[in-house]
Amino acid sequence: MVLIQAESDRVTRVNYISETISDDAFNVELVRIENFDDPVEQPGLLTFTWTAEDGAAGKYDISIAYFDENDGNSPLTFSVNGQEVGTYVYDINLPGLTADRSTYVPLSGANEGTLTAEANPNAIFKDVDLAPDDVIEISVLADSISNDANFELGRIDAIEITPAEEIIPSLDLFWHNPVSRQIGAWTLNEEGTSVETTAFITDQSGEEVLLPEESPLEGRGVIDLGDGNRNLLWRDTVTGGVAIWKMEGSEFQEAITIDPPADGPGSNLDWEIRGTGDVNSGGGEEIFWYNTSTGDIAVSEIDESGFGNATFITDTSNQAMIISPENDWQLLAAGDMDGDGDADAIWENMTTKQFAYWNLEGTVYQNPVLIDSPAADGGWEFRGAYDANNDGIDDFFFRNSLSGQNGIWMIQNDSVDQFVSITPVEDTNFSLYV
Numbered sequence: 001m002v003l004i005q006a007e008s009d010r011v012t013r014v015n016y017i018s019e020t021i022s023d024d025a026f027n028v029e030l031v032r033i034e035n036f037d038d039p040v041e042q043p044g045l046l047t048f049t050w051t052a053e054d055g056a057a058g059k060y061d062i063s064i065a066y067f068d069e070n071d072g073n074s075p076l077t078f079s080v081n082g083q084e085v086g087t088y089v090y091d092i093n094l095p096g097l098t099a100d101r102s103t104y105v106p107l108s109g110a111n112e113g114t115l116t117a118e119a120n121p122n123a124i125f126k127d128v129d130l131a132p133d134d135v136i137e138i139s140v141l142a143d144s145i146s147n148d149a150n151f152e153l154g155r156i157d158a159i160e161i162t163p164a165e166e167i168i169p170s171l172d173l174f175w176h177n178p179v180s181r182q183i184g185a186w187t188l189n190e191e192g193t194s195v196e197t198t199a200f201i202t203d204q205s206g207e208e209v210l211l212p213e214e215s216p217l218e219g220r221g222v223i224d225l226g227d228g229n230r231n232l233l234w235r236d237t238v239t240g241g242v243a244i245w246k247m248e249g250s251e252f253q254e255a256i257t258i259d260p261p262a263d264g265p266g267s268n269l270d271w272e273i274r275g276t277g278d279v280n281s282g283g284g285e286e287i288f289w290y291n292t293s294t295g296d297i298a299v300s301e302i303d304e305s306g307f308g309n310a311t312f313i314t315d316t317s318n319q320a321m322i323i324s325p326e327n328d329w330q331l332l333a334a335g336d337m338d339g340d341g342d343a344d345a346i347w348e349n350m351t352t353k354q355f356a357y358w359n360l361e362g363t364v365y366q367n368p369v370l371i372d373s374p375a376a377d378g379g380w381e382f383r384g385a386y387d388a389n390n391d392g393i394d395d396f397f398f399r400n401s402l403s404g405q406n407g408i409w410m411i412q413n414d415s416v417d418q419f420v421s422i423t424p425v426e427d428t429n430f431s432l433y434v
Helices: none
Strands: 002-005 012-014 016-023 026-033 044-049 058-067 075-080 083-089 125-130 135-140 156-163 173-176 183-188 195-200 217-224 230-236 242-248 251-258 271-277 286-291 297-303 306-312 329-335 344-349 355-361 364-371 380-386 395-400 406-412 415-422 431-433
Touching: 012 016, 016 044, 026 044, 075 125, 083 125, 135 156, 173 217, 217 271, 217 380, 217 431, 230 271, 271 344, 286 329, 329 380, 380 431, 395 431
Parallel strands: 271 329
Antiparallel strands: 002 156, 012 044, 016 026, 026 156, 044 135, 058 125, 058 156, 075 083, 075 135, 173 183, 173 431, 183 195, 217 230, 230 242, 242 251, 271 286, 286 297, 297 306, 329 344, 344 355, 355 364, 380 395, 395 406, 406 415
């Protein structure tokens, strides 16, 4: 953060003079426009240079502490190297025709008068590109709404420049190629209709991360531990352990290896990971297990420290829901299919290629719901459920193992609203996970 006092020697001022506003414990040194009532308006102009000591090239947020009185609506223009970046108008019009504590707009929070922290407009300009040697200009015009001697004089106390918060895009699809050992990530646009960014996973030094040769890890999907980051979920096909690769965007942070409890869900390879979802609206996702020997279905809590409570899916009379491994219907995923914020269990009929879900309240089965959809055949394989278009209901992702095509069923009202084809990946060694 860089704080620049408007009255300091660092700032070149044109038609601005220094002023002090003092009232008991309130004492502010600032600048105000000097000539303001001429036939031709003359702006007040503040100019200073951004230096390498201030910060590297990048995006910055600009906050300005000023006085916003009730006698004008002064316009301010912020420019870099002579190019206008944005404008702002002193139009909060705090009660009062003078500059005092009640009309002061601080860099953050409330003032000592009527301005609340929520109403404070700072930062005024966001994501401004700055680089060393850039020349910053702030131009303000005095203004009056009463056409008399009362003018708002563009008073400025200080300018605060802080690095803009980096927005890490949400990763929508992960890719794994067991032959090349590459791992990739895609983001989609807000509508889920096209690919916006593609990247291979890198470590914090920028080196591409490859799955080690002969690794027993196989991709089992994506899991959010409650911090909003989507992390890669792996299963060790030898030991049965679970690995989570913590991510920030497409940057690998660390690997967490977790061994399931010695008994119960996940304790052996008969227990397969069939999906992840938030069953209790707690923010973090749980792991859905299916036992390929007994037909039991369970949900395990998990965080960075290990596994938590495991709960078997039951019906409303507390009887375990058991589906035979020989049944045509197989549990494939978990996702919020009814928009209630809780995950449901998603099934595919391996004979008819139809889909359905179990409406769950927590881990309690309520009723089955058939998805009105065409048969997913002709090389199309279900790869996971995820809310592609941000409407609160998970959509179905498919990959064609024969052609390399990728597509999404947009689900609405328990039916396929539309099919969206997204960028194909011809190398069929790549498989996607959501």
